[in-house]
Amino acid sequence: MNDRNVAVIFQPSGRRGRVEVGKTILHASRELGVAIESICGEKHTCGKCKVRIEEGFFERESLISRREHLSPFAPEESKFIAERERLSGYRLACIAELRGDVLIYVPEESRGGKQVIRKAARELPIDLNPGVIGYYVELPRPSLGDPLGDFERLHQALKKAYGLKDLSIDYLALRGISVKLRAAGWKVTVLVWMDREILDVRPGRVENFYGLAVDIGTTTVAAYLCNLASGQVVITDSMMNPQVTYGEDVMSRITYAMMNPADGLKRMKEAITQGLNTLAGSTANAAGIMPEDILEMTVVGNTAMHHIFLGIDPQHLGLAPFPPSIHRSLDIKARDLGIQIHPAANVHVLPIEAGFVGADNVAVLIAEEPYRKDEMALIIDIGTNGELVLGNKQRLVSSSCATGPALEGAHIKFGMRAAPGAIERVRIDPGTLQVRYKAIGQELWSDECAPGEIQARGICGSGIIEAVAEMFQAGIVERSGRINGSIPNSRLRKGEKSYEFVIAKAEETSIGQDITVSTSDIRAVQLAKGALYAGAKILMKVLGVERLEKVILAGAFGSYIDSERAMILGMFPDCDLQNVCPVGNAAGDGARVALLNREKRKEADRVARQVEYIELTVYPEFEREFTLAMHIPHMKDAFPHLKGILKNGPFEKGTDR
């Protein structure tokens, strides 16, 4: 890190690092594993590598970004960058050279690879009963003998054909019906929300109409465009939550709102609104429809994301007793929220349980339905905040713990979100310490293709869990989390501050350097998993539960977590591995379930009221449990179901060493 290096951060990926002065932005992006489109091979002829330089002091990043921190705007750039764009800070990444610290925003259209949300089309048994239904009717034309008003005429036909009663009509829909009914020859499909409100009339029989289910995670926002007529997921897309600029976790965003009372909340709200509009546009575009064809949106998110999305000051969430502004579910006109879908569309926001257990957790519950089952299940939803629910149809308790974003791939040196090039599977031979891995976007494992073909860029959440578990199983990592530096192997070396183990060699990557896992990376994973484990123990104590009958692993961390390796790592207490079920982004599934089945919304309202929230910090034993759970898999607990699997630790009670 000398003076000839400058700090560079790429948004929205959040990748950061120091790069030599004089290098182009495109060069820097490759060094830091950020994919920017570049078709012409830096000949300055394609204009695909447009990026925007953000100005200002970025507190969390300790970085001052100025447009003058780049080489002056070159005449060639003006071929692709209009004057208005230039004034907004746009540059071509292949031309602009680094002179000082910069924060660079890579717009959607310039991004080289999109994040992957796995199993978007997970087959959930959803009874199709969406919030918006299209009803086809043919109306009698008005005459002097039958001069009834157009709305009443429409209502009468809907009542006669479908038994719909007491319908209202959205004001914007009302403005158009007279002209639309006549243009359609009085044969129309009426789009009705919750059998209560007419949103639009469309000519003839309309077979397809759409809704968007959205999961606003602290770090990642996932969107599922669904065909409401068929129930199919048409397009899945995701993006980094654009609020990351204002803080990486929930508390720092609440703090940002408090420290910037004038416009902090407004800026974060606008960032997520714009983000959702981008996703609505991109999914609609990919499906060949218009954003106006999206007739409803369901939204889930933790309490802070929920509040900020709604423009509600989140400051009281940050102070005991952490009451939210509102628990219940909401239906708000998209236009009131600034969401650019159908102008009459409603946005259904799922209810909140308690302070930190938000609508995302409710969504997980309606997707997994523990309240219908006898078995004692633990649901772990892993995100920047970890949420836990324990129980069955008798009783459900929930809690929340700050896991940090490590299990989502952040705060890990080579961590990245689940985008192409992210290592998601890792296997280490305990004998040779040879590593095999699989990167997102590749069908084959690393040992099945030539090194140059792999193009790994980093490690995502599921990859880091497997890597640490495998390193532990291979003896590279000790139970305390320390890397055993005494093992002679070329992959194991002393890094800057601590030992590190090479997962992918430089020649297998697109970033030109080894992808490693270091002691400090492992520490971040331990902190996260230790908090989850300790939280689970407290909940078990509250319910008087000795053993888990089922564990459900949810989270948008890339591919499904491998059950065995998650248990080896000690993410949760012992359970029959057959009954450990990774379900991917269950919060997103819940948003989709609510979009496609209106009865599940009622269920969400009910369960949100029934779940009992447990504040972990009021339990004095939490601290002790946390310390014990920092070990891999645990300092004291036995894991009878890992008998024969666990190579480096106790698997039965009492074998503590």
Place this chain on the structure above:
Amino acid sequence: MNDRNVAVIFQPSGRRGRVEVGKTILHASRELGVAIESICGEKHTCGKCKVRIEEGFFERESLISRREHLSPFAPEESKFIAERERLSGYRLACIAELRGDVLIYVPEESRGGKQVIRKAARELPIDLNPGVIGYYVELPRPSLGDPLGDFERLHQALKKAYGLKDLSIDYLALRGISVKLRAAGWKVTVLVWMDREILDVRPGRVENFYGLAVDIGTTTVAAYLCNLASGQVVITDSMMNPQVTYGEDVMSRITYAMMNPADGLKRMKEAITQGLNTLAGSTANAAGIMPEDILEMTVVGNTAMHHIFLGIDPQHLGLAPFPPSIHRSLDIKARDLGIQIHPAANVHVLPIEAGFVGADNVAVLIAEEPYRKDEMALIIDIGTNGELVLGNKQRLVSSSCATGPALEGAHIKFGMRAAPGAIERVRIDPGTLQVRYKAIGQELWSDECAPGEIQARGICGSGIIEAVAEMFQAGIVERSGRINGSIPNSRLRKGEKSYEFVIAKAEETSIGQDITVSTSDIRAVQLAKGALYAGAKILMKVLGVERLEKVILAGAFGSYIDSERAMILGMFPDCDLQNVCPVGNAAGDGARVALLNREKRKEADRVARQVEYIELTVYPEFEREFTLAMHIPHMKDAFPHLKGILKNGPFEKGTDR
């Protein structure tokens, strides 16, 4: 009218005439009876006489208005007119001189006298049960043992104290509650709409909160600011409907929308929206409150005004079978309509009966309640369109006829709206033909004060009815409507085209010329009253009614119509004069009733469905009845209740001459 004269029209009053080239706008305004503020006496020092020159071709006025049709902008004007205003066409009326035809808009703040809506505070027996009610509650503070969300906490308190259940909260209100509850120390007044939706919370006990009732007439818009806590009318204000630029009557506005499909409707909608915002601002200002303190608005108007206000294409109202877009009442967020009152406020729009019998008529009905009574009543609502309702609690029929704006003071040479200086009462001595009159804004009659004190400017609707009836009684006007030119009297003279009779002499006016009633003015009144009379006859035929037991005269034409003179004129069939009741602006009263009593809204919805609409034009006898009714009071019908009163015609059946 020589070449040295130019055409000048003042808006929003609609006063027009020809004025000598070289005169200032202020001079022209005095000549045409338009009051513009001028405090400094044309010394160019007060800047109060700002007006705006409208550019363009005004079809209905056959006038091309250009800013160059005035003397160039003088340096002195820039002392009062900012550059931005100058570019919008602002001038000082005391400086700018006429060079060509111009349409001049006199902004609210420059107007010398405001329209008077009489009996704004008419004492109606309204049970106070407004749409918005303020509930005071004190909430327990949240604690770790009671971490309930803020909305739920509020709801619980409202349920406990007032039994309110199933409340929702407006989205914008939700955004503010957490901060407001804490700032108020958890003691707040909750403003709740229809016991259904929370609109706002305010600190402590709030004693006063407000609503605005609005009657959108084709020509005049009246607004009543009411204290919802006390039921009192606090401020009454009115303005000319700013849409008059686009056509003086309903059909011409519908035509304007059809002929200008790109933006005709949009322009008219924006004009009335801006007009209502002006009234909300002016009434709030006069009451010492903010427009944001207005928590609900009720709106009535005929079907075309209703549609245009809502931005609904009115074209189908202009074609048989004239179906409206919607009959039922509506509650729409003020923000969706662009109405700038409380951001969470709702606008309640009363229901429509049929094509041309609109929400204004429904408003008259809920104010007068004929559906509760035994007596057979005829309700005449006189406006640019005349609406008729006949019936009692057994059955009600309604109809509509084009009366034109004559009875509102327009299309009459010296006609004007009911503003200070308008002659509203007229008495003529049948012997001497001496005239006494009373102008709005004067306590005394014309013969009780010095001529220079009277400052008459024109005749309003109630004045023209009295003038014609008195002229008839004095023998100046014959039954056919012709002025008898053979009477020797200095007040009777041959005008440009026909005879005219002087009501006010030049020295008694502020316009420096005689105010007269001519044969063509009388013809306009006859057309209007003939249509009303013929319509009433058809409705009586439909119900099989021989005699009227009650006549209710409604309309915003200035002061109350004099019952006797209205019957002498022949505005309606014979009725005991004791039972002819002038009620002023009953549509405005109905808007106020609906604002202050939510049960009356239900009543409005019911009666709008029950009233049977009668299309007069399908009755072949209508034409003949109309011809007969053109006479004063009628060509054939007897008026037994005018026995001993009527000096110049038959008062019993069979005395036709």
